[in-house]
Amino acid sequence: MKQILLSFFLIFNLQQLNAQTSILIKDRSTGESIPGVLVKIQGQENKVSDENGSLELPLDKVSILVFSHVAFETISMQVAPEDEVEIYMNPSTNALSEVIVSGFESERPLVHQAGAISKVLENELYRFNENSVLSAFNTKPGIRIEQRAPASYRISIRGSSLRSPFGVRNVKVYWNDIPFTFPDGTTDLNILDLSNIQNTEIIKGPAGSIFGAGNGGVISFESKKQISENYLSSDLGFGDFGLLRYRVGIDQKLENGSLSASYVRQQSEGFREHSAVDRKVFQIALNTDISDKQSLTTQILYSDLDYQIPGALTTAQLEEDRRQARPGSVEQNSSIAQKTLFGTLSHHIELGNKWENNTALYLSSKEFENPFILDYKRETAFSYGGRTKFTLEDNWRGFPVRLLLGGEYQYGNTLAQNFGNRNGQADTVRFSDDLVTTQAFLFQQLEVEWTSKLLMTLGFSENFSRYDINRSIDAGPNTPASNERRFDPLIIPRIALVYKVNEHSGIHGSISSGFSPPTIAEVRTNEGSINLDLEAERGINYEAGYRSQLGIFNLDFTAFYFKLDQTITTFTNEQGVVLFRNAGATDQRGVEVSLDYSPFRSQGSLIEEVKLNHAFTGHYFTFANFESGGNDFSGNQLTGVSPNTLINLLDIRSRTGLYMNFTHQYVDEIPLNDANTVFQEAYNLVGSRLGWRNTFGSKWDLEVYGGVDNLLDETYSLGNDLNAFANRFYQPAPGRNFYGGVKVGMRY
Incomplete structure (x- = not known):
């Protein structure tokens, strides 16, 4: 036995x-x-x-x-x-027909989307120095991020930065489907680290029918949501000018969801005098499936940011020493210290077989301190809001339809105080305001597939906004008073058509309206004035485009004409304070072209893939009619907009894990004042990143990389001051500089 x-x-x-x-x-x-x-x-x-x-x-x-x-x-x-x-x-998104985007709340392949939409994938963020999103965004046609100082960003989508001497305005930003733009119309893009972003979609041009205010467009960031394994990771990056960035992160699978957390710190002494940065960002996210039809996500983001502001230089100062700070910046400690806490809660539920709902809520608080050469500003801000949308998928008399109904609401309250600046310390209070901003809109959108080839989208929104400025202290000649500005309700429509030539190509066209009310920073300026006469910008955009996958080639072409009325532009008074005014109308005509292809792909070969991409932006924007100070600027180029930009990318990947990324960017000359008498010269930027990544066994991932930016050591300004007082136009960018890093990951 x-x-x-x-x-x-x-x-x-x-x-x-x-x-x-x-x-x-x-x-x-x-x-x-x-x-x-x-x-x-x-x-x-x-x-x-x-x-x-x-x-x-x-x-x-x-x-x-x-x-x-x-x-x-x-x-x-x-x-x-x-x-x-x-x-x-999942296919790597090397073909337009494989790239799925949400766009105007319509999840479809990009090749069949009606609208100018660009997608920035995670791997594109990491083909450059990993200190910001700037380089990756600037490879997309029609999009430009400027950097006046490290961590001081300005976003231009189709020239929308004209009214943004600093900060991000006229562009609506979302993070995980939650409004990330504050109710007052400003966005603190600099509080996010690359690790807080996985994929990004950018809508170019007005999208008010579904996303509310902002003629520039919409940026939608998405952090990592799907956790497929337990994973520990750590990054270390370093570079010239004292750059040091380190990160630790953990992804943990749970029984019905996942938990992820990360902490990252980035420090730099800066290329110029008085341009140091210190940023700490912590994020934790919990995803859980309540049932087969419900899911819940909650996130907390905390950012502690300090950065110095070197200020703009004149031509003479630039030629003398482009690394110097503007006189007075060091003595007055021109800088920003900002602590931000952002909490979110998102819920998804399927309501039967045809309806579903997504609702997202947020709370945010911010402490802001800004000593500047001319004054000293302190702000404490609190805001809350949310967005909800109901989606119906059905058939109507044999036609597939998709109906979207929803709304968005934001409330913000800011205690803002301006002081004198005595050697970098707050002096006597000049004025103090309690600022209340409210933004709300309802939106509706109907999609109908009239045939298997023809898709129509019809949408519109009803928008409401108001500002309350309650001044309690005014050391000047004005009497403290309460001021209110309520903007008339606006209906913003959009109609779009897509014709599917085949599964790999499509023609799209749209007519969309847009609007952008002035932000609080434009109504209430640093010298104490309150300009309640500033009107909202209104515009209408006509657009047509063609997308196609032709063998190994992906082509995306868009032409547009945007007519903008009541354009808000900047000017500077004799004290150097930036002020705002409505400047008549502008005509904005442009073309945006992207072509990418992989001439060589072979699994198992020494060189597995060679990929190229070319992106061209032609923005031919002019003042239609604009008179100021007795001068007629009608017909002049729009200030701050480069008419021609060309991007060339080359990526090579090998079987051994070695890779190379090469980038070339040409930027045409840029007018720096409304009179078109001062221009920044055209320049070429060249950069490259080399690296090696591999997996050891089944547990360990390792990557080592190094790179160079501005290989040609060009002298240029990445964020000019427009219509600058005393001809201080230039914010010099770094010359040739090097960086490197190492990443380690472990599955457990």
């Missing part, structure tokens, strides 16, 4: 040792099998799927496998010893 039991035990274990797990690997988007997938298994030789996408593995326990293919996103997951296992891989 013992011999029989022993024989059975040996046979059973021999069968276990020889047990084969059959794996079938498929394309998630098409369901087709994928041949040539490299599978890494800890403690075993690498395997490759056959022509049917299949392979067999001798697994006797649960193991972590890494699946990689040049045309698909690399994934790693636990696989148990079973008879048959199916693995689904």
